[in-house]
Amino acid sequence: MTVYGFGEVLLRYTPPDYEQLKDAGTFKVNVGGAELNALVTLAQFGHPTEILTVLPNHALGHLALQKMFQTRVGTSFIKYNNGRVGTYYMEESFGFRSGKVIYDREHSTFAEHGASVMNDINAQNGDYFVFTGITLAVNKAIRRQIVDVLAHLKEKGVKIVFDINFRSNLWDKEEAVPVIKSILPLVDVLFLGKKDATHLLETNALDDDMKTCAKTIQSQYDIALMASSNRNIEQSTLQGIILTKDDYIESQAYAYTVLNRIGAGDAFMAGVLHGLNKGWQLGETVDFATKCSVLQHTTNEDALNVQESDVFNLSTHFGALKR
Structure with a gap:
């Protein structure tokens, strides 16, 4: 079983010490992107992975490649073209000051040439194909072809994994x-948030709970498994859910502290896919995935880069020191 991730690899520029972008003199550079983030975590858990993307063949493209080499993400299907790496600038939140993201990814190599990668997808029966709404947002050619590509993959027995991940500043x-509605009937595993049902797809009323929202979308599009990681901002807790046609399962609600919000949903996705591939019970799977998301909030990286045992050994209280 191989997990293929189809999407853009990005460079994130973040000022140090919670500085505002308008005051920044230096930046820390991280390599990320939703699909790559999930693959990094899955690779640490021992799964074969392959990133399907386009990079420029220059120093910044090589910086992204180096991250993949370090984390053992497969690079056999990467294409190279003249151009630039997609980037974004992030101002981290602090206290009551909200964070801010400024994207600079138009005309990147993936935005211009990403559709060409779809011709080389070599997934087989039992493999997973992972992509997000962000991928659809940045490349119009992909949007025109994606339904045909997914239908062909499903015929081969590939499991389609989709995270709606709607970004209003991208489309x-x-x-x-x-576009999303055309994809949903082909999806085997769907990741979503409550607002995807109430605000984006408008399948539910604002006062419907997560269970009702998930069941509505599942029945409408006949999706085998749906999952969501839900933050309670007031209580600073994170809780995962999994819905199948027979079960609705909630994880424990875990308290979390935010060092970094980037990649928490991607870590949750990786945790769910790991549990599914290990054949765990759904309760164990969603609990593990929620712990992955909690842990990602404690790192400064875009992807959760830990071993399975680190997730199981999540501290039961703040500031624990293992000796």
Whole structure:
């Protein structure tokens, strides 16, 4: 079983010490991207992975490659083209000051040439194909081809994994909804948030709970498994859910402290896919995935880069020291 991730690899520029972007003199550079983040975690858990993307063949493209080499993510299907790496600038939140993201990814190598990678997808029966709404947002050619590509993969027995991951500063709702709706009937494992049901797809009322929202979408699109990681901002807790046609399972609600919000959903996705591939019970799977998300909040990286045992050994109280 190989997990293929199809999407753009990004460089994140973040000022140190919670500085605002307007005051920044230096930046820390991270390599990330939703699909790559999930693959990094899965690779640490021992799964074969392959990133499907396009990079420029220059120093910044090589920086991204080096991250993949370090984390054992497969690079056999990467294509190279002249151009630039997609980037974004992140101002971290502090106290009551909200964070801020400024994207600079138009005309990147993936935005211009990403659709060409779909011709080389070599997934087989039992493999997973992972992508997100962000991938659809940055490349119009991919949007035109994606339904045919997914249908072909499903015929081969590949499991389709989709995270809606709607970003309003990448594409608008009117453009996104028809594309997402065309994809959902082909999806085997769907990751979503409550607002995807109430605000984006408008399948549910605002006062519907997560269980109701998930069941509505599942019944409408016949999706085998759905999962979500839900933050309670007031209580600073994180709780995962998994819904199948027979079960609705909630994890324990874990208290979390935020050092970094980037990649928490991607870590949750990796945890769910890990549990599914290990054949765990769904309760164990969603609990493990939620712990992955909690741990990712404690790192400064875009992807959770830990061993399975580190997740199982999540501290039961703040500031524990293992000796």
